[in-house]
Amino acid sequence: MGRFTTWFHRMGSPRWFFDLSRPWLVGFLAVGVTLLGVGTVWGLGFAPPDYQQGDSYRIIYIHVPSAHLAEALYVAMGVAGIVVLVWRMKLADMFIAVTAPVGMAVTGIALLTGAIWGRPTWGAWWVWDARTTSVLVLFFLYLGIVALRQAIPRADQAGRAAAVLAIVGTVNVPIIKYSVDWWLTLHQPASITFTAAPAMPPSMWVPLLINMVGFYALVAAFLVAGLRNEVLLREADAQWVRDWLERAS
Amino acid sequence: MSIAVAQVRRDFLVAFRARADAVHPVAFFALTVVLFGLSMGPDRQAMGELAPGMVWVLALLATMMGTDTLFRRDFEDGTLEQLLLHGRPLFVAVLAKLFAHWCVTGLVLTALSPLAGLMLQVPAEGLPALAGSLALGTPALTLIGAIAAALTVGLGRGGMLAAVIALPLFVPVLIFGAGASLAAASGASPAAEFLWLGALLAAALTLAPFAVGLALRVSQEY
Numbered sequence: 413m414g415r416f417t418t419w420f421h422r423m424g425s426p427r428w429f430f431d432l433s434r435p436w437l438v439g440f441l442a443v444g445v446t447l448l449g450v451g452t453v454w455g456l457g458f459a460p461p462d463y464q465q466g467d468s469y470r471i472i473y474i475h476v477p478s479a480h481l482a483e484a485l486y487v488a489m490g491v492a493g494i495v496v497l498v499w500r501m502k503l504a505d506m507f508i509a510v511t512a513p514v515g516m517a518v519t520g521i522a523l524l525t526g527a528i529w530g531r532p533t534w535g536a537w538w539v540w541d542a543r544t545t546s547v548l549v550l551f552f553l554y555l556g557i558v559a560l561r562q563a564i565p566r567a568d569q570a571g572r573a574a575a576v577l578a579i580v581g582t583v584n585v586p587i588i589k590y591s592v593d594w595w596l597t598l599h600q601p602a603s604i605t606f607t608a609a610p611a612m613p614p615s616m617w618v619p620l621l622i623n624m625v626g627f628y629a630l631v632a633a634f635l636v637a638g639l640r641n642e643v644l645l646r647e648a649d650a651q652w653v654r655d656w657l658e659r660a661s
Numbered sequence: 662m663s664i665a666v667a668q669v670r671r672d673f674l675v676a677f678r679a680r681a682d683a684v685h686p687v688a689f690f691a692l693t694v695v696l697f698g699l700s701m702g703p704d705r706q707a708m709g710e711l712a713p714g715m716v717w718v719l720a721l722l723a724t725m726m727g728t729d730t731l732f733r734r735d736f737e738d739g740t741l742e743q744l745l746l747h748g749r750p751l752f753v754a755v756l757a758k759l760f761a762h763w764c765v766t767g768l769v770l771t772a773l774s775p776l777a778g779l780m781l782q783v784p785a786e787g788l789p790a791l792a793g794s795l796a797l798g799t800p801a802l803t804l805i806g807a808i809a810a811a812l813t814v815g816l817g818r819g820g821m822l823a824a825v826i827a828l829p830l831f832v833p834v835l836i837f838g839a840g841a842s843l844a845a846a847s848g849a850s851p852a853a854e855f856l857w858l859g860a861l862l863a864a865a866l867t868l869a870p871f872a873v874g875l876a877l878r879v880s881q882e883y
Contacts, residue, residue: 497875545832552829559825563816572879573812577826580808580872583864 424501426643427652433636440633447626455619462616471529473620477627479522482550485515485631489557490582493575503639505571506646508578509561510638514631516554522547553581567646664749665757672761679734683765686727690770693719694777705782712781713791713842717798719777720770721831721838724799725824727766728806731758732814732877741814745881751874759800759807759870767799787846794851797858798838804869805830811876834861 422428455473462469489511495504526544527537538544557574564570612620647653676683697715701708735741744754774795775788783791809827816822841854 549829549832552825556826556829559822560812563813563822569879569882573876576808576872576876576879577812580830583868 424499424503426502426506426647427650429503430640430643430656433640437633437636437640440629440636444626444628444630444633447622448630449626451619451622451624451626455623459616459619460613465533468529468532471525473623475522475525475529476620477624478518478525479547480624481627481631482515482519482522482547485511485518486550486553486578487582489515489578493578493582496571496575497579502646503643505568505575506639506642507635508557508571508574510635510642512554512557512561512574514634514638516551516558518627518631519547519551519554523551557581664747665753668754668757669761672758673764675734676761676765682730682734683727683769685730686723686766687769687773689726690719690723690773690777693722694780698781701781709782709784709846712778712783713787713846714839716774716777716781716783716791717795717835717839717842720774720795720799721802721835723770724767724802725806725827725831726820727762728803728810728827729820729823731762731807731810732880733810736814736880741877742881745878751877752870755807755870755873755877756866759803759873762807763800763803767795767803771795771799783842784846786848787842790845790851790855791842794838794841794855794858797855797862798834801834801858801862801865802831804865804873805834808869808872808876811873811880813880814877815880834858837861 452473456470459470461467489508492504492507492511495501496508523544526547530539530544531537557577560577561570561574564573644653644656694716697712697719698708701711732741735744744758745751747754771792774792778788778791806823806827808830809823812826813820813823837854837857841851841858844851844854
């Protein structure tokens with residue numbers, strides 16, 4: 413077996429993950445909290461106001477990272493779903509179980525901050541624009557996965573059913589991404605892309621970038637913590653978990 | 662191909678003998694049309710402007726209700742297990758099953774939709790587009806709804822859960838279906854929406870049966 417396949421098989425072992433992941437948790441948490449602190453203070457306090465929107469634009473420092481994560485986490489669940497169905501990897505199944513509620517929360521934050529920003533900018537709390545609607549749909553897709561998992565009593569079966577649904581739902585994510593171009597209604601196209609220089613000055617987009625990375629790191633910390641709990645719960649009967657609990661208490 | 666023909670013949674026979682399963686969604690559609698008509702007040706003009714979209718929502722909900730019985734009987738009497746075990750392409754069998762189901766639900770709803778539109782004051786030039794968009798849209802809805810039905814078939818009361826799972830996935834079909842009907846009713850050309858509906862149906866036809874097959878295999882383990 414090559415090194416990659418060995419690593420891949422090890423990755424699938426909940427115990428291996430549990431033994432290794434504690435420093436990851438601490439690292440992600442430290443990076444996430446630090447960057448979010450710096451980015452948020454910079455963005456809210458020191459970045460220049462927008463010439464059109466004044467100070468109301470500052471909500472992007474929360475809105476854009478959460479909206480970005482809302483989509484990215486769903487795609488990650490779709491990939492994990494394929495891993496569950498093809499390799500029956502337990503850890504990927506646990507990843508979906510842990511990610512669905514977290515994804516639902518960040519999607520909720522994106523919707524809420526979007527509504528708060530929309531009130532002064534568009535003059536309405538809610539607009540049936542293509543992109544806002546798609547993010548609302550994304551919220552319900554997360555809800556569907558959480559609901560399906562809760563309804564199925566057997567853990568492994570719930571995991572595979574949720575995997576199928578995650579893959580099916582991932583088909584929706586490109587529709588979200590491109591709906592802006594298809595229907596081009598109220599929501600402006602993405603301000604930051606990888607292919608073109610941003611239309612904002614650096615004093616505006618650097619804190620946004622910092623918050624973006626901070627959000628990712630913090631959510632990664634949540635996911636690692638959730639996965640560690642899930643491993644302990646699912647392997648509660650295993651000897652190594654009992655030993656670990658004995659040492660921990 | 663014989664598996665498809667056999668499946669369609671068998672499902673038509675079962676649908677004919679268990680007529681209630683096919684009648685209920687249609688009755689639900691007719692009743693909700695009446696309720697909508699009664700709830701809108703006497704302004705015929707306002708009703709006619711909203712009705713194409715509303716007929717679409719009602720047909721969507723009726724299709725959703727119809728998919729609840731799609732696999733339940735087969736799951737309970739063991740036929741579903743045979744479907745998974747017979748060794749012929751599951752894709753074809755699932756597609757045939759969904760086609761038979763659509764013929765007794767979606768097709769009937771499509772045929773009834775001009776009548777529902779007429780009662781709800783949809784202008785005459787909007788009726789062909791309403792029926793046409795439902796003819797393209799309801800098969801796509803059946804295909805997508807079948808995924809949710811297959812995922813929840815083993816759970817005692819799956820109906821509401823299946824709705825929570827399927828309804829968000831219906832959104833693109835609804836947007837273009839209702840869009841086509843509304844455009845035609847207001848005198849614009851619905852061609853673009855029809856092309857999108859066709860694209861969604863083509864995607865659903867080629868992808869959904871795989872997902873349904875996978876979901877059925879997962880559900881059969883309960």
